Amino acid sequence: MNIDNKLKIAQKSFDSWKTVSFKEKQKLLKKLAKALDKHAEQFGRIITQEMNKPITQSIAEVNKCALMVRYYADAENILKPEKIKTEFRLSEIQYVPKGVILGVMPWNFPFWQAIRFAVPAILAGNTVVLKHASICFGSGNMIEKIFLEAGFPKGVFQNLEIGHEQVKAVLENPIVRGVSLTGSEKAGAEVASIAGKNIKKSLLELGGSDAFIVLDDADLSIAAETGAKSRLLNCGQACNAAKRFIIQKNVEKEFLPLFLKEYQKFVAGDPFKKKTNMAGMARPDLADDLEKQYKKALENGAEIILPLERISENEFVPGLIKVKSGNPILQEELFGPLGMVMIAKDDRQALKLANEIPFGLSDSVWTKDKKRQQFFIDHLESGTVSINKGSSSDPRLPFGGAKSSGYGTELSMVALKEFVNVKTVVGK
Structure with missing residues (x-):
């Protein structure tokens, strides 16, 4: 299937997915977590085959994904409309999903990085397409299968087997409304530049020292x-x-x-x-x-x-x-x-x-x-x-950088609002 068709499927899926209730989405996340636990050894072997991580660390990565998915499956709905006290009869803030979001993800944590990006974006009502690292297409395809196995509608999560040179065309496509990239400072600058020229939201999680x-x-x-x-x-x-x-x-x-x-x-x-x-x-x-x-x-x-x-x-x-x-x-x-x-x-x-x-x-x-x-x-x-502890990412706490380490937030409740439009509703 060509890329344009996959993007059209993602858009069609978004049109219905955004109407599914927060609670119903969370029920599917609970199934996704169970599936990750069930297949942890199998997925761990794929990670090790693709990028050489020791098998115990690969299995631990998949287990951590399940933990993170459960966090969002049990999360409070912070996206429900907020009533604001004003002199008007009606005044509220609504959080509306943006649409199809592109994830450009690296090879070093093939399951964790992709699922960490996708789950809050999907729970917020978006659909996602993944451009994984070229050595991790097996991981990307397996993640797409596991979303389907958990009962998510076709098109909510899709893996795109594309190279770096095709990212520009995907991001410029009017169907795509935002991008999340985890990678190098150079890759982040390139992707943010394309997103900016096309007035699209970008989230960057870049390098550190x-x-x-x-x-x-x-x-x-x-x-x-x-x-x-x-x-x-x-x-x-x-x-x-x-x-x-x-x-x-x-x-x-x-x-x-x-x-x-x-x-x-x-x-x-x-x-x-x-x-x-x-x-x-x-x-x-x-x-x-x-x-x-x-x-x-x-x-x-x-x-x-x-x-x-x-x-x-x-x-x-x-x-x-x-x-x-x-x-x-x-x-x-x-x-x-x-x-x-x-x-x-x-x-x-x-x-x-x-x-x-x-x-x-x-x-x-x-x-x-x-x-x-x-x-x-x-x-x-x-x-x-x-x-008095080493650095680590925790689903309950925001993760993101300052300076050239990027901008935007992954994980925690904060991540649920990264790919939404804030709509004001006011009336007499």
Whole structure:
């Protein structure tokens, strides 16, 4: 079936889907969650086959999708008309779905990213079409099947097997009324530009270079264990992974050995074995890119703490480098098993180092002192601040970035209003 026909089906489906009650939509979401649980192992294997994630992490991804779907299946209807007190007989705010929404999704969390985008948009009354990463068409097709299996009408969720070069034509089609993209800063800028020229809503969830700040009153052993996981789960291929470890100088000698011990527990292995905690990167060209960034960092003064060693076309022994402010590598996102260590003499310098980058997604701060916690909560330029825990996305809480990490909100009740028009109704 060609793309124009799929878009027409999405529009036709929208015309009826928008009239289905919130409660009826939620009943279908409950069936979708059950289906995700039922097929978690099968879907996990597809994820691992496509992008090399360790099987336990792939199955956990599908389970997390089911958890998120249940959150929306039980959510309060915040989209019902709101009565406003005025001098008029009738005055209310209505939330009207926009129509067909395009999702442009990445390969690093093939089920989570796609379902995280689709579910709140669909519950709000929209229909969606997905352009998945080229290595994840199997995941995209399986997600379409699972929506149908759960009883959603044909056309509410459709997977488009298209390449990057066809996104422009789809987004320019008058049927499509908005776009959500998770990906690189460059891809986000391109898609937002097309959307803007065509007066269409865009939501961007882009890269990060998140700070993991360890202060001198932190629980250093827990911070070390959490920091290593935050950098190296999914082979370091997560937008909200810890990427810059900003350590207070007076605990550097105590913290680093603990951190290195935890870091070196991550060893590349067979992704289909349940004991494997890290596999190779998703594609060899991504491994090439990481090696180039590693060399660039070293050429600009970075010091090796643990060398980044390539052991196959896409596997590494994870690396760690000490980087100083001003290194051009800090203007980029490291997407893979390479971490950066920076040293700060005090809280103010740690804050300065954390903020002096283009990104602002999800920082983590480790201190037991509530005043110090509040200082960072008030001044970090990021969409999320995590205190004494690693960064993670939670269906109940908004997820989004500041600065070049994007705009708009995924997850939580806030996401339900991302792809709706606000209509005012007033009358005597």
